[in-house]
Amino acid sequence: MGLFRRKAKAAVQEPEQQEVQNPIEETGTKDHAVYTTLTFHEEWDLEAQEKYVYRFRHQQLPPLNPNQISISGIRLVEYDNDVVVVAFIRNSLEKAVRFEHVDLLLLDEQGRPLAKKQFDLSDIGEIPPMSAMPWRFLFEETDILSEDIPQEGWKIAFELKAKPQEHKLDLDISWENSLSEVQRERLEQLVSDLPKLNPGEVNFMGIEAGFMEDRSFAVTVLIRNGSEKQIKIEKLPLAVEDADGDVICQGGFTLDDFFVKAQTSKPRTFIFPAQLMAKQNPNLRTWKVYPPS
Template identity: 45%
Template structure:
């Protein structure tokens, strides 16, 4: 095993790689409900029980772990520490395996990709990560990943800005239409068929992505604005939505309406798109006579200070 860190003049250790994160539900079908109230999760250093480290390396890993940004709930990440040539044709990549769940996880055979700063694939290899042992809840475990020439697509590897990432398996399930019972019972068969065909013709959302697509917007006689959206779930698991803040803009880019919607037991099944109509009462209309020949509606992102 190579020395973990090469330092000159007592320089502080430095992370030369970037971080990549995935949903623990996507990767492992694992979540922890108690993390829902936590916005940021700081992981504690966890050394494999069979590793024997010098005090200097122990300090360096502790220092670098503290430099890692906090994770969101239900995430697993790979945070690049260093990349060095072990011998000709063999490269040792050291990275933290980070677990934001409150419970321990065990990884198994997993394909990882080595990427440059522009996410171009430099190499790919399948590892048996059960060797890394059980990763405790809310912890970071350093681990070594060996790549050889046969795993790499280039002989020129960057010294900085690279990252190691999980390669998730593409969904084998075709993206399809998901109708709420009330819609299924009241919508005409021809309209159901049109929606079904549209969903199947659209490019599916990216893996793990949830996005909104506008279908129809119209001002009613009572002054209310009805906006029908297609909520598209690219996850392998069902999702539940409770609060959706929406903003509508017209053809001129002006804000027409803005408001928050509370949904009860609203679920979008895995790899499906569900239509739903959001009704903005006239009190929330901010522009009369809006040009709705072209429009867009989107969830309002929370602003961070």
């Protein structure tokens, strides 16, 4: 129990808790302007007049900078409670691009989301280099986020996912002040070496356990938050199981202002009073701690 023993005790009771980022499309400067060539999907069977309209709208688009993937909406039509957006997917790279799943946002003039949906664009195939291809996007009623869809001032945009945050160690100030540099480095390395959490997953990993002088039982737990939001834990039931599969102690803890930041792991020591010990000589060769169901 020497490495992470804490003096502070949690109160124990008898057994009984993506800012959306919108891309800004840059238009090409005089020295680096890229004018795309209009191309149509091979399965689109268009009348001559329809092709003329697309060519006209394509000619009105501003040029791009080199090495850009862009989307520009040209028409919005409401069908009952659904919305269809016609847009050009534009490619100013020197090579063809192919899409699979893409998250798109329909935005109002102030950049507020009107609709959001993930589209499977594998059917489009390749968008040739330096080209633009029109495509239709159906936002169904369940994708709509606003009661009113304006006919003017809207735009369609790729939803840029924030780069996954690196999972780090989170320490309360009391831990910061009491751990040695070596202990802190060991905890940081432990957090770094653990398997990655699934999105939104929160789990509990025991890292140290043992009896204290008064025969109470101390368990240091690493609370791991794999979500993108800070979590607050107010009440936490815990059980400890030894290598024999026996539950050696169980209790409920009340925590005051205990938060675990997004994508961090925070250690906490829980003290089970001696009277809660169901097994006086547990097999601690291996053990685990978990919130009982």
